[in-house]
Amino acid sequence: xxxxxxxxxxxxxxxxxxxxxxxxxxxxxxxxxxxxxxxxxxxxxxxxxxxxxxxxxxxxxxxxxxxxxxxxxxxxxxxxxxxxxxxxxxxxxxxxxxxxxxxxxxxxxxxx
Amino acid sequence: xxxxxxxxxxxxxxxxxxxxxxxxxxxxxxxxxxxxxxxxxxxxxxxxxxxxxxxxxxxxxxxxxxxxxxxxxxxxxxxxxxxxxxxxxxxxxxxxxxxxxxxxxxxxxxxxx
Numbered sequence: 001x002x003x004x005x006x007x008x009x010x011x012x013x014x015x016x017x018x019x020x021x022x023x024x025x026x027x028x029x030x031x032x033x034x035x036x037x038x039x040x041x042x043x044x045x046x047x048x049x050x051x052x053x054x055x056x057x058x059x060x061x062x063x064x065x066x067x068x069x070x071x072x073x074x075x076x077x078x079x080x081x082x083x084x085x086x087x088x089x090x091x092x093x094x095x096x097x098x099x100x101x102x103x104x105x106x107x108x109x110x111x112x
Numbered sequence: 113x114x115x116x117x118x119x120x121x122x123x124x125x126x127x128x129x130x131x132x133x134x135x136x137x138x139x140x141x142x143x144x145x146x147x148x149x150x151x152x153x154x155x156x157x158x159x160x161x162x163x164x165x166x167x168x169x170x171x172x173x174x175x176x177x178x179x180x181x182x183x184x185x186x187x188x189x190x191x192x193x194x195x196x197x198x199x200x201x202x203x204x205x206x207x208x209x210x211x212x213x214x215x216x217x218x219x220x221x222x223x224x225x
Binding site for chain 2: 031
């Protein structure tokens with residue numbers, strides 16, 4: 001199967017700091033990438049997505065960067081808040097393949 | 113809109129029993145999928161459907177069946193439960209597999225003893 005992994009299983013940041021969560025993918029033909037947030041006891045929640053024809057996409061306090069050369073994806077959260085504490089997953093969808101491949105997740109711990 | 117509704121929220125089965133996990137969405141989404149999530153791991157795709165009458169296998173389909181008779185419903189059947197199927201199961205839906213990400217249900221926690 002496809003390989004989507006994360007460099008850091010746990011990330012602790014101070015409230016107000018910026019957070020960067022990283023993800024590596026293996027399929028250079030992948031077309032679509034998504035970041036999800038999962039709070040304890042809940043299903044994953046869509047945060048932001050990006051297509052392979054883009055390098056960067058911004059949302060509210062979040063930015064996703066895609067580096068196709070090294071097959072790397074990152075999620076940047078600005079001014080991290082306690083409510084951002086959760087597990088974050090990246091997902092990869094190969095072109096025309098209809099299947100989502102999830103990474104193992106990074107736990108973000110925001111310290112007050 | 114209720115979004116994606118999964119039932120039951122919790123279930124305990126004995127080895128060898130069968131059961132169906134229900135999933136329904138009211139957003140007129142064509143794409144629906146089932147995942148399992150094991151402790152400390154990401155989600156793994158079990159089965160998916162791109163529309164009514166169409167289903168296909170994901171990464172870990174063995175021991176599970178699905179059907180898609182309507183756009184709204186996508187039940188997951190465990191044929192003969194095994195302890196290895198102890199997991200949290202999530203159903204998800206979206207307009208398509210490459211548009212806007214999935215909306216997930218709240219999950220079913222299944223324990224097989």
